[in-house]
Amino acid sequence: MKKNDVFLIIIILLILVPVSVLFLLRETGDKVLIKIDGKVVDTISLKADGQYKYETDHGYNIVEIKDSKVRVIEADCPGHDCVNKGFIKRNNESIICLPHRLEVSIVSSDEEFDIIVQ
Numbered sequence: 001m002k003k004n005d006v007f008l009i010i011i012i013l014l015i016l017v018p019v020s021v022l023f024l025l026r027e028t029g030d031k032v033l034i035k036i037d038g039k040v041v042d043t044i045s046l047k048a049d050g051q052y053k054y055e056t057d058h059g060y061n062i063v064e065i066k067d068s069k070v071r072v073i074e075a076d077c078p079g080h081d082c083v084n085k086g087f088i089k090r091n092n093e094s095i096i097c098l099p100h101r102l103e104v105s106i107v108s109s110d111e112e113f114d115i116i117v118q
Ligand SMILES: [Zn+2]
Pocket: 075, 077, 078, 080, 081, 082, 083, 096, 097, 098, 099, 100
């Protein structure tokens, strides 16, 4: 192996390793964002296990955070699509309750990284 090849491999590794680490972090997300009518009404850590109740103009939703996953455990909307969706755990995944105009999504608090990627 030539000296230049080794140098090239080191350069590639130096670029690839931080990028993959950032992508892994991005996959996991660490905050749960609750929006009603498009407005953020709450931000909860994905580590804060518990149940959270939200009253909207159209009804209520109970959101449960457990083992770094989140779901809508109970709601009085017709159809219960939000409850049936089950757990979400990846960054940028979301549960939407259309009748209540409520959105539960997982986001990463690493906003700076988003700017780098875009
Ligand atoms: Zn619903």
